Each structure stands twice: as C-alpha cells, then as structure tokens.
Amino acid sequence: MATIRDVAKHAGVSVATVSRMINDTGYVHEDTRKKIETAIKELHYTPNEVARSLYKRKSRLTGLLLPDIANPFFPELARGVEDEMQRNEFRIIFGNSDENKAKEKEYLQTFVQNNVVGIISSTNFPDSDMYRKLNIPVVFLDRTADNRPSVYSDGREGGRMAAREIADRGSRRVTVMRGPRHIRPAQDRYEGAVEALGERGIVFNVIQTSSFSFTDAGTWARELFERHPETDGVIASNDIVAAAVLHEALRLGKKVPEDVQIVGFDDIPLSRLLTPSLTTIRQPAYDMGKAAASLLIRLIENEIVDEPTIQMPVTFAERDTTRKAEIEWQK
C-alpha cells in the first residue's frame, strides 16, 4: 500500500506539504496541489487514519464497554450503537468488562491510548474517578449518574408496571426475583415492583439473585418453587431468569398462566418464541443503543446538548404467561 512518503516522492514535494494538503492545515499552492492529487490517484493512496489522527488529533474511533455481550440484552444494544456509528463513519473498539472494575479500568486506558474520541459505557461505576478523569465525552448506556450524558430506560416504572399488571390479573402470592445488588437498573426495577405491590397490600417473597447468567438462572428458579411453592405470580429480574422460571414451573406440572403468572424484563428476541410466549416489560434496547451513539457523536462534534440524560419509556409486552385482565374483572 502506498504511504504518504511515496506520494511525496511521486509528486516531487515534501511529506509535510502532502500532509498540509490532506489535513487542510496550511497553504498549498494550486500547482503543487494538482501534482499531489495526481500522485494520490496514480498510487491509489488512502490517507492512513492513524497518521491523520496524530496530525489532526482526531480519530473516528470510539470505545464501547459492555458488561457481557453474551447476555442477550446487550447484542441488541450493541447493534443499535454500531448501526448509528457506522452511518456516521465512526468505528468501535469493543470490550466486555464482566462488571469487574480492574478490567474496566484497563479497557478505558487502552481506549485512550488508541485515541478514541468518545466512549459509551454500561458501567456499574459511573461515579468512579476513572470516568471523571477522562477528558473526552462519555455517554452511559443502560446506566445513569447525576446529570451526566446517559441513555437508560425507566426501570422503576418498569418494576411498578410489572407489579401492577400481575396484580390486576389476580396474583396474590407474588415472588419477586431481585436482580444483582450492584446493578443499579436491576435495583430500580425491584424497588418499583415492591412499591407497587405494597400500595396494593399484596404480600410478596423475595429471591435474591446475583447474576444474569444462564446457568445460575436455573438454580434460582428451583429455589423459588422449593422455598415458596404457593407462589402464583413471579416478577423476574430479566427475561433469562423468567425463561428459567417458566421452564421450572412447567417441569413441576404447573399450568402457566393458570396456576402461576410470570412477567419478565427486557423483551429479548427469544421471549416471543417461548411456549407460552413470555409476557415482559420491554426496554427498547436497539433504540437505546442508537440514541447513545447519536448523543455521543453530538458531544464529540461539540454540539450544544440541552438535555444530556435521555430516559426511554418501557412498555408492557402482553403475551401468554399472564392471564387476560378481563378475566379478573369478571370475577
């Protein structure tokens, strides 16, 4: 591949002159300009992005840090980010933090070392120094902190909604699966659900879960029905846990939704393919990703952003693990 040196040689000018023209950082005589253009064409030269980023101090690289791309909520989010970045000719360096602070810090360092111009992060440590110290724009995704740029959905309202809908459909012995304590959105959902159940005077049990992993989900589902066999309604911390609860309920010979109603959270694509298909609180993951990318690009380009925190609405995706609300009203 041709280098800037080859172009300079071919055009009979200095490297600095070629650089000046390519990066538009100073005067280049019209005749010289033509010579360089010809050389660029003849040698099929593509300006090296790294070299440009050094001269111009601006790259088109951004960093994307997610907890775990193998959790089915995140690929949709990542896809939204990537589509918007790609449309605007930005690229993504990608990493999984595993919710591990040291790993996260290491990634942030290498993002900076690779001259990223902005970062999108689904971090559990938004208040950490490692973010405050960065002097490039950061957008928190699926997370928020203070008034800093972020895109997230209304977890508290989501939790309230799940509780309201399951109560309206007749569940009176509810078990709430409480998501990992260190994950803020999981706690928002939990608090919302507890709040709405309390308002209705509905007694509930809590199963504490500590991750969103597939393997653990089955364990908690078994624990749920062993400890609280009388449960007639489950508010799950996400759709994976809900799928495991559904699987376990059917295995125990329970009828869903007749004996037990289940409400998930997220609306991952597979939720509608479960049988019965999963009722869940939908987060607009793809749109959240797009919105975060779009917000970051505006910050990178120094646009004025009046409202840096974007809260997206959740919706009730009514499917077949809950009964029809009408049935309850007729009672």
Add this chain to the structure above:
Amino acid sequence: MATIRDVAKHAGVSVATVSRMINDTGYVHEDTRKKIETAIKELHYTPNEVARSLYKRKSRLTGLLLPDIANPFFPELARGVEDEMQRNEFRIIFGNSDENKAKEKEYLQTFVQNNVVGIISSTNFPDSDMYRKLNIPVVFLDRTADNRPSVYSDGREGGRMAAREIADRGSRRVTVMRGPRHIRPAQDRYEGAVEALGERGIVFNVIQTSSFSFTDAGTWARELFERHPETDGVIASNDIVAAAVLHEALRLGKKVPEDVQIVGFDDIPLSRLLTPSLTTIRQPAYDMGKAAASLLIRLIENEIVDEPTIQMPVTFAERDTTRKAEIEWQK
C-alpha cells in the same frame, strides 16, 4: 494527560530521544535514560499507542467482522475472541457486515486505515479479492476457504448427525429446513442431512429459508406445518428456527417429541431453557472464537503455523425435543 513532549521538556532532552528510548529504536545514554524514566514516572506518562504504532509500525488493534451480533450464535463467538485477545493485550475494532459485500469492504478498509495488525472475519466472500489483497493476517471464523487460516466446525457431519439421530428415534416423514443458500456452513449442514437421510431411504421435504432472523423464523415454521402437516421430524437450520418450529408445533396442539421430533443447530444458551428443552447439534462457539483469536495472534507474531485450518467437532446435545433412542429399539 502528559504527552511525549511534556516528558522531553521535563527531562531536558529532545522528543526524538524520548521516542528512541520508549520504542527501543536506538542508543540512549544511561544518564539520559534515567532522566527520562524519572520524567515518565513523575508525569504519569503512558506512551500513546497510536504514536507507538506509527513509530514501530505495529499496533495492538485487530478487526473482527461478524454478520450480525444480534444473531445469538455470534455473541458467544465474539466473547471467545475477545477473551483471548484481552488476555494477550490485543484490542478489537468490531463491525457487523449484515452479509453485505459493500459494507464488508468498507469495514475492511477502515480496519486497515486504523492500522489493525490482523483480522478475524465470518465472511460469505472468503475468496473475494478484498481478502486476497490484504497484507496482514486474516483468519476466517465459522467459514473456510482453500487452505487459508480458518476455524470452523464440521457442518456436514453436524447435518449427518442430526439426520442419523432423528431417524434412529423413529421419524420417517422428515422436513429439513434448508438454511440461507449464500451461507456456506448452512449448506454443509443441509447436504450432510440430505445425504444421511438418503442412505437410510427416508423420504423428506425441504423448506427453504433465507435468513436466520427471529421474525422470519415464525413464518417458516407456519409454512412447514401448512405445507407438510404429516411431518414427524424436523431438522432445523439453527436453534432460532428450531425454537420457532417448537412454538408453532405446540400452538397446533402437537405433542413434542411424541408427534414431532425437532433437532436444532448451534446450541445457543437459551436452547436448554425452552420447554421441552431443545435437542440440538452443538457447535463450540466460545471455543471457536478463542481458537480463531489464538491462531490470529500466532500469525501476527510470525510463528510457524503447520495447520492453518482448524475444524472443530460438533456434538449431539440430547434433550427433550427428541425421543429416547431405546424406545425405538424396543418397538
């Protein structure tokens, strides 16, 4: 953040000298070396990776091109790649090709412009010029071509295995869901299945599918039972399609596995959470990703690689959408 210029100024030496020392490209006097080391420590200077890549012509960035991270097979693959890269201090620029050649080409260009030292690609165009022209190592993942570096699983044997197991368990009116024609591994599976069914003299129908998307999967599942209601065994092109077939069969009141047996392909994490849990042909996605990263790193580091194509075995993950083989033998 401190720059190389700050370090030079602080140490009272030239930028070139600091660069010589950091990049180990020439002699630096011991006294000068100490001064620079002190300056680096005092200023908390981290050598800029981009600057280093320019001087040394080596970055630690690699490119990863996948068809679509939102297809649940790929996050596991990506996670395997990323874990291995991270362990070796390489980073990933990530893109989705959508199996679109123009988009793929654009990504390869920006990978190169960002000085990646190697590329992992799940391309449908391994023979294309755009790969032949690259002068950095490329590893094909979930794809293969000629004798070029690649990591893939044995799709043909996977297809044969699915047909063998479903036949051994008594299905005699099989429908094969043929995966997208332009995706080579999907065709390998299809050919393997057809071959093994033929050897056993089992008559089969074919439903042609053109994508692996969630929304389309439901359409094909409905088409299957409308066109071939007598079907007593389904070999699906992947687990998403299998999940849709299972959902549709149950909706129609069919018993699975008594009336219809279903075998998927991939073993995505959610397969075991379906009810009945999905019998499938397992590809070791995470390990394939790891192996591809490991192979690419060896190529980047100019190690001698005797066997550049790595075929990984598939296995039969027997769960509850197939009957027990014993039952058949007892008949």
